[in-house]
Amino acid sequence: MLSVSHLTCQRGERVLFRDLSFALPASQWLQVAGSNGAGKTSLLRILAGLSEPAEGQVTWKGRRLREDRAAFHADLLYLGHQGALKEELTPLENLTLGLGMEGFSPGEEAAAEALGRFGLQGREQLPTRYLSAGQRRRVLLCRLMLRPAPLWILDEPFTALDVHAVGVLSRLIERHLASGGSAVLTSHQAMPLPPGLSVTL
Amino acid sequence: MNGAFAPFRQAVRRDLLLAARHKTEVITALFFFVIVVNLLPLGIGPDQDLLRKIAPGALWIGALLATLLGLQRLFAPDHQDGTLEQMALSPQPFTLLIAGKIMAHWLVSGLPVVMVAPLLGVQFDLPGRSLAILTLSLLLGTPILSLIGAVGAALTLGVRGSGVLLSLLILPLYIPALIFGAGAVEADLAGLGIEGHFSLLGALLLACIVFAPWVTTVALRVALE
Amino acid sequence: MSTSLINWFKFASPASFYPMAGRLVPWFSAAALLLAAAGLWVGLAIAPTDAQQGEGYRIIFVHVPASWMSMFIYCVMAFWSALGLSFNTRLSGMMTSALAPTGALFAFLSLWTGSLWGKPMWGAWWVWDARLTSQLILFFLYLGFIALQAAIDDPRRADKAGAILALVGVVNVPIIYFSVQWWNTLHQGASVSMTKAPSMAHTMLAGMLLMALAFWAYTIAMALIRVRCIILERELTSEWVKKNAME
Numbered sequence: 001m002l003s004v005s006h007l008t009c010q011r012g013e014r015v016l017f018r019d020l021s022f023a024l025p026a027s028q029w030l031q032v033a034g035s036n037g038a039g040k041t042s043l044l045r046i047l048a049g050l051s052e053p054a055e056g057q058v059t060w061k062g063r064r065l066r067e068d069r070a071a072f073h074a075d076l077l078y079l080g081h082q083g084a085l086k087e088e089l090t091p092l093e094n095l096t097l098g099l100g101m102e103g104f105s106p107g108e109e110a111a112a113e114a115l116g117r118f119g120l121q122g123r124e125q126l127p128t129r130y131l132s133a134g135q136r137r138r139v140l141l142c143r144l145m146l147r148p149a150p151l152w153i154l155d156e157p158f159t160a161l162d163v164h165a166v167g168v169l170s171r172l173i174e175r176h177l178a179s180g181g182s183a184v185l186t187s188h189q190a191m192p193l194p195p196g197l198s199v200t201l
Numbered sequence: 202m203n204g205a206f207a208p209f210r211q212a213v214r215r216d217l218l219l220a221a222r223h224k225t226e227v228i229t230a231l232f233f234f235v236i237v238v239n240l241l242p243l244g245i246g247p248d249q250d251l252l253r254k255i256a257p258g259a260l261w262i263g264a265l266l267a268t269l270l271g272l273q274r275l276f277a278p279d280h281q282d283g284t285l286e287q288m289a290l291s292p293q294p295f296t297l298l299i300a301g302k303i304m305a306h307w308l309v310s311g312l313p314v315v316m317v318a319p320l321l322g323v324q325f326d327l328p329g330r331s332l333a334i335l336t337l338s339l340l341l342g343t344p345i346l347s348l349i350g351a352v353g354a355a356l357t358l359g360v361r362g363s364g365v366l367l368s369l370l371i372l373p374l375y376i377p378a379l380i381f382g383a384g385a386v387e388a389d390l391a392g393l394g395i396e397g398h399f400s401l402l403g404a405l406l407l408a409c410i411v412f413a414p415w416v417t418t419v420a421l422r423v424a425l426e
Numbered sequence: 427m428s429t430s431l432i433n434w435f436k437f438a439s440p441a442s443f444y445p446m447a448g449r450l451v452p453w454f455s456a457a458a459l460l461l462a463a464a465g466l467w468v469g470l471a472i473a474p475t476d477a478q479q480g481e482g483y484r485i486i487f488v489h490v491p492a493s494w495m496s497m498f499i500y501c502v503m504a505f506w507s508a509l510g511l512s513f514n515t516r517l518s519g520m521m522t523s524a525l526a527p528t529g530a531l532f533a534f535l536s537l538w539t540g541s542l543w544g545k546p547m548w549g550a551w552w553v554w555d556a557r558l559t560s561q562l563i564l565f566f567l568y569l570g571f572i573a574l575q576a577a578i579d580d581p582r583r584a585d586k587a588g589a590i591l592a593l594v595g596v597v598n599v600p601i602i603y604f605s606v607q608w609w610n611t612l613h614q615g616a617s618v619s620m621t622k623a624p625s626m627a628h629t630m631l632a633g634m635l636l637m638a639l640a641f642w643a644y645t646i647a648m649a650l651i652r653v654r655c656i657i658l659e660r661e662l663t664s665e666w667v668k669k670n671a672m673e
Contacts, residue, residue: 352590352594356574356587356590356591357574357577360574360577360578361577362577363577366570366573366574366577369566369569369570369573370570370573370574370591372566373563373566373567373570373598373602374594374595374598374602376563376602376605376606377598377601377602377604377605380605380606380608380609381605381608384608384609401605401608405601416590416594419590420587420590423583423586423587423590424583424587426582426583
């Protein structure tokens, strides 16, 4: 379980949010809402342990994130704003090498199958530079199928996706929740998901 | 071996593959080294005795500058596209992944310099024995340049005018490596023996291998915050 | 036992350090002026003329204390940096950046006076002496530190990056000094060693110590003034600044 208590985030001289507390139990998802610049991405980065809050603390399974970084990161799958994709590598290489650095080796076949489910068959060997924004996003989302993790933190997962991909992604998230996982998402639109918790910044 | 160093090898493999897709960058750094070293005689004059004397220093300075050239791109592209974030969030030790990147940087920018060094030494009319000592000193010394340079690259990551700043921060720290590396040849010519220079260079390399990746990681976490 | 702890943390917060620093500045400034006057009087008027170097040697009353201070300030910066990185205190980063310009100033002063002294002694403005060369590198390290902090917009990141650089630098300074000395002995004859100082008269030592104390007081006064500016700059929006400091 992810729990957050009395979190304050400060960027430069501006306080983005103050005294934020919530808990996210298993099989639940949390929508982080708020206008542009309200601090949604900053919150996600704090939850992922990338940046330190000005005050307050985040715990995962009752332990503070800093206490055991490796154990927390083994349980965490984080997809940020940026793609973490290399333009000069193919989608297949991007997936296998990226996961390889996290200690997973899903194998080329599993990776190709995941790409196929997001409608990218035939493009596995094309340099990523030739893919559209939506296609790149889908390559990233394949990580959700290839790397098991009980906690997902996804920044704007539904942007730039077409109807088919939105369907695949929401089924993935539903299955993740059904199997006891939890997820934190930011989004501007209403999400095609069963009702969950929400926090507005 | 397989278990603990797997992330290190993964990072090396990935960066080498990326370098293979960017061959021009690799060749540019090497060509830069060759041309800088070749410009020196043109600026100083063709006096063989003088050139033989300055050859070790000239090659070492060329190697310093060529290393600096590649350092600016050591972390910047990965920072821009979010890969560095993913590495920081990896359950694998971040330090090992970073050590892998530094190793790849040396393989791509340091090792080629070491390999063409004898050829350039011949241009300066260095005798065979000096040539061997110079190449060996570069082989031990260029990894030091990559390791110390990585700390500077991490500190200046995403900062305004990071290229110039990187040189200002890093070049003073390169002085010991330069002194022991280039000095080895002169010490040999003066009949002083080279053991002292090489053992100090080796000690420096060991200290850098132990501390530099760790300090780089700390600096990268600060930059990612 | 707990009271001493509380006092410590009280002064580690910028809000309570600001007024305290303000009260201390005049005292240290006055001490710097008095000590410098006394030191210069001893150095220029009382100390005997050197048998070999004549009157020119008197520049050491500035040169030697400036060199001491430039090295000492770098160590103090490293100390604050270590403190800042391990306890995450805001004030230590501010202290480090407040000290850097003064340290750079002393390093430059030491180089300048060294060069002035070198001209009559060695017949050249610059000699590749081990100490002079190391001092030059120390000056570069100061410049690098200042440039790095100036280039980073986010003060928290600037503090941490500067702290890492200062610590890397302080580890490297002895290595650099040793390597430069090694290099120097290999090229014997190219330079004159400064290490063999003539045995010092008591008055000379007294003059130098007075000047060192004067520089010390000056450094503290300047660092406090600068830290006050930095605190104001960074905490401009906080309540206590609006209430007290803006009067």
